[in-house]
Amino acid sequence: MASPITVLGQNQYGKAENRVVKITRDGGTHHIKDLNVSVALSGDLDEVHYSGSNAHVLPTDTTKNTVFAFAKEHGIRTAEDFGIALARHFVDSTEPITTARIRIEEYAWDRIATSGGDAPHSFVRNGGEIRTAQITYDSRDGGSLEVLGGLKGLTVLNSTDSEFWGYIKDRYTTLEEDYDRILATEVSAVWRHNWNGEGTPPDWDECYAGVRTLLLRAFAETYSLSLQQTLYEMGSQVIEGRDELDEIRFSMPNKHHFKADLKVFGIENEAADGAVYLAADRPYGLIEATVLRDGAQARIPVDMTNL
Ligand SMILES: O=c1[nH]c(=O)c2[nH]c(=O)[nH]c2[nH]1
Numbered sequence: 001m002a003s004p005i006t007v008l009g010q011n012q013y014g015k016a017e018n019r020v021v022k023i024t025r026d027g028g029t030h031h032i033k034d035l036n037v038s039v040a041l042s043g044d045l046d047e048v049h050y051s052g053s054n055a056h057v058l059p060t061d062t063t064k065n066t067v068f069a070f071a072k073e074h075g076i077r078t079a080e081d082f083g084i085a086l087a088r089h090f091v092d093s094t095e096p097i098t099t100a101r102i103r104i105e106e107y108a109w110d111r112i113a114t115s116g117g118d119a120p121h122s123f124v125r126n127g128g129e130i131r132t133a134q135i136t137y138d139s140r141d142g143g144s145l146e147v148l149g150g151l152k153g154l155t156v157l158n159s160t161d162s163e164f165w166g167y168i169k170d171r172y173t174t175l176e177e178d179y180d181r182i183l184a185t186e187v188s189a190v191w192r193h194n195w196n197g198e199g200t201p202p203d204w205d206e207c208y209a210g211v212r213t214l215l216l217r218a219f220a221e222t223y224s225l226s227l228q229q230t231l232y233e234m235g236s237q238v239i240e241g242r243d244e245l246d247e248i249r250f251s252m253p254n255k256h257h258f259k260a261d262l263k264v265f266g267i268e269n270e271a272a273d274g275a276v277y278l279a280a281d282r283p284y285g286l287i288e289a290t291v292l293r294d295g296a297q298a299r300i301p302v303d304m305t306n307l
Pocket residue numbers: 164175225226227228254285
């Protein structure tokens with residue numbers, strides 16, 4: 001029962017973190033897709049909260065089974081294609097469900113190089129970087145489909161061409177101005193496609209590879225006066241270079257590298273001579289911002305890049 005003084009707010013449910021690995025065999029050559037898929041459904045679900053009636057509830061267990069069955073029956077071409085098929089299925093086949101949000105992380109595997117060339121069915125996990133996708137399908141108001149692509153764990157470093165000076169100095173400021181520092185960060189980015197489900201979808205893999213290339217190139221080619229400036233340049237290059245995207249959001253920790261203080265030992269330690277740095281773990285500066293195509297609406301949630 002609805003209590004006299006409370007009312008149900010936003011709610012969603014589903015099975016989180018379905019770890020699905022799909023092998024496709026092409027003769028003796030195998031291909032691997034390794035995903036972590038989270039399903040969140042919402043719709044006409046007040047009653048299960050108020051009275052416990054499960055009449056409108058598709059069990060989370062069923063959503064898990066659907067993920068695995070779809071991987072087998074339809075295969076996984078890309079995370080985006082897979083997420084779109086799942087989102088449409090849950091909404092179109094289950095009356096009370098009006099919105100499905102599918103979040104996917106994809107882990108990359110490389111073929112192991114052997115004496116006979118690339119191994120046909122032996123793989124090594126490609127360490128750091130994770131590709132992400134989020135698909136939201138909402139059947140209300142005529143139906144809408146939103147596809148967010150992204151990546152996280154892309155760690156990059158410039159060993160020069162970075163300065164930081166001219167900032168506010170108050171009685172608590174101890175930081176010295178730096179005219180030649182290391183700039184390092186671990187990029188988390190989420191970008192929004194302007195495709196809404198009608199007509200030909202973008203080439204998801206080509207887009208991902210293209211964005212990644214633009215991000216890396218902008219990072220390497222920007223002479224940086226702050227990580228904020230580098231971030232904005234990276235976002236601008238992506239929006240300028242990819243017509244199918246309207247918005248990109250970043251979360252970029254400043255992975256500080258402090259010059260080791262060796263003066264006590266009578267040793268100079270200057271960047272110009274090739275310095276020794278202490279790579280600090282925490283705390284870290286955290287620089288976050290959205291870059292938009294002029295006139296586009298900001299729709300990527302602020303905390304999306306911290307998941
Ligand atoms: O690129 C930077 N941006 C900052 O805002 C900042 N603040 C700071 O202490 N170091 C840096 N570096």
